[in-house]
Structures are given as structure tokens and as C-alpha cells.
Amino acid sequence: MAFLELNDVEKSYGENPVLRGVTLHIEKHQVVCLIGASGCGKSTLLRCVNALEEIQGGDIRLDGDVVSGEGIDVNALRRKVGIVFQSFNLFPHMSVLNNVTLSPIRVLGRSRADAEAQARTLLKRVGLEEKASAFPDQLSGGQQQRVAIIRALAMNPEVLLLDEITSALDPELVAEVLNIVRDLAEDGLTIIMATHEMSFAQEVADQIVFLHEGVVLEQGTPKEIFGAPTHERTQVFLKKIVAAGRL
Ligand SMILES: Nc1ncnc2c1ncn2[C@@H]1O[C@H](COP(=O)(O)OP(=O)(O)OP(=O)(O)O)[C@@H](O)[C@H]1O
Numbered sequence: 001m002a003f004l005e006l007n008d009v010e011k012s013y014g015e016n017p018v019l020r021g022v023t024l025h026i027e028k029h030q031v032v033c034l035i036g037a038s039g040c041g042k043s044t045l046l047r048c049v050n051a052l053e054e055i056q057g058g059d060i061r062l063d064g065d066v067v068s069g070e071g072i073d074v075n076a077l078r079r080k081v082g083i084v085f086q087s088f089n090l091f092p093h094m095s096v097l098n099n100v101t102l103s104p105i106r107v108l109g110r111s112r113a114d115a116e117a118q119a120r121t122l123l124k125r126v127g128l129e130e131k132a133s134a135f136p137d138q139l140s141g142g143q144q145q146r147v148a149i150i151r152a153l154a155m156n157p158e159v160l161l162l163d164e165i166t167s168a169l170d171p172e173l174v175a176e177v178l179n180i181v182r183d184l185a186e187d188g189l190t191i192i193m194a195t196h197e198m199s200f201a202q203e204v205a206d207q208i209v210f211l212h213e214g215v216v217l218e219q220g221t222p223k224e225i226f227g228a229p230t231h232e233r234t235q236v237f238l239k240k241i242v243a244a245g246r247l
């Protein structure tokens, strides 16, 4: 039994099948990068793991417990599985500190003093201790994304899902966000990351998963997938990435 398992997961939007039997087993402390063409189902897969979408077939298990389907405790699941989106999604009317402390106080029942102490430690970790009372629109995109990441970390998740978290950032801001992910990976957090940052995936991932039209077509170490992809579709995809100068 793996720490996080997707077993033959099927997801459709109406008549449109998006995940067509995805099986993926992820061990604790692993960093898994999901790659594949636009529309192949990366975001949908992550959203299913966090129960933001219902699945129609198969199941998802975390630490042995089924966390998909009817009757699951969605709030308990989301305490264990954090998600960060491309578009940051910070609360615009709240300071950085309040963005980070809101869920620990409301959902985990932490005292404000505790939650703020933790938030300040996390802010320091990502180099933003000066920004505690700033509002999101007073921060750069990279700074906002760093806040979004520590907002997820403030819930002490067991798994962190990252959906193209650098895609909305100017190139010079990408590194500061990826450095944090690298740091979290080194700390042993279990991470699933949908990304177009192939050189980062190559460096940091334990496993690369190539999704194509809603199925896992190929999966392996970065060396295997980037060095010697066996499936023609993977080869075509990687050739395009190389041609675009992204690997
Ligand atoms: N809420 C929705 N309703 C209907 N169809 C959807 C919805 N969300 C996604 N889809 C469809 O599901 C498919 C997979 O979308 P998804 O967003 O998972 O792809 P992706 O791999 O994340 O792509 P990208 O690299 O562009 O982010 C697409 O065909 C998309 O049009």
C-alpha cells in the first residue's frame, strides 16, 4: 500500500471523459511532477485528489483511507492535503498575516497568538517577514505566490498539490518560488506538482508522470523519462518542449 493511491480513477465533465482510468501510487516524501500537453488532465487530477471534483470511477486512498466518493470528510481531507494554484487566490481584503492565519484559527482552532507566531516563522522562511501587514496587491506575483504556499503550509499538510504555480509569473520571479519548492522537497514533504518547468522537474522530482488524454502513458525517474522516453507520444511532447527552449 502506497501513501497516496489513485486506483483506476475516472472523471468526466458531462459526456467528456477527462481522466480515463488513472492509476498512480505515490510514496511518502516523494516529489512527483505531472507533465503533459495542455488539456491532458493535470489540473483535474490534482483537483480530484483534494475532492474539489467528484470522481465517477475508481478510488483515491490516503494512508490507507478512501478519500473519494460519497460520505467522505472533505474538511478532514483538505487539512491533510493542501493545494496551491497558478493564480495565487489570496484573499485581497486581508493582510498577508491574516491570509496565513485564517484557516489555522478557524479550521484547526489554534489561538491567534499561536497562529501568528507560526505565520511569522513561515514568512521568515520565505523571506517575507517584512510583509506581514501588507495586502496582496502590494506584493509582486512571486511574493504573492510565496504567501500562497506558506498559507497552505500553515495547515501542516501531509501532501502538497501544486498546480502550475509559476505559470503566471514573470521569468525573474520563477526562481524564488521554485527555490521554496526545492526546500520543501528536501524537507521531505510529499508533493505532486503539475508543471511546465521541465528542468526543475528533472532536478527535483523522484518520479515524472506523463499524462496523455487522461491516462498515465509513461512514468519513471527523470532520467528515464527525459533521457529515454519509451512512448512515441512522450518523445513528441519532449521534442516540442526542447524546441521551445524549456529543457
Ligand atoms: N470545469 C470544467 N468543466 C468542463 N470541462 C472541464 C472543466 N475543467 C476542465 N475541463 C476539461 O478537462 C480537460 C482537462 O483539463 P485540465 O484543466 O485538467 O488540463 P491540464 O492538463 O491542467 O491543462 P493545462 O496544461 O492547460 O493547465 C480539458 O479538456 C478541459 O477542457
Ligand SMILES: [Mg+2]
Residues within 6 Å of the ligand: 042, 043, 044, 163, 164, 194
Ligand atoms: Mg492545468
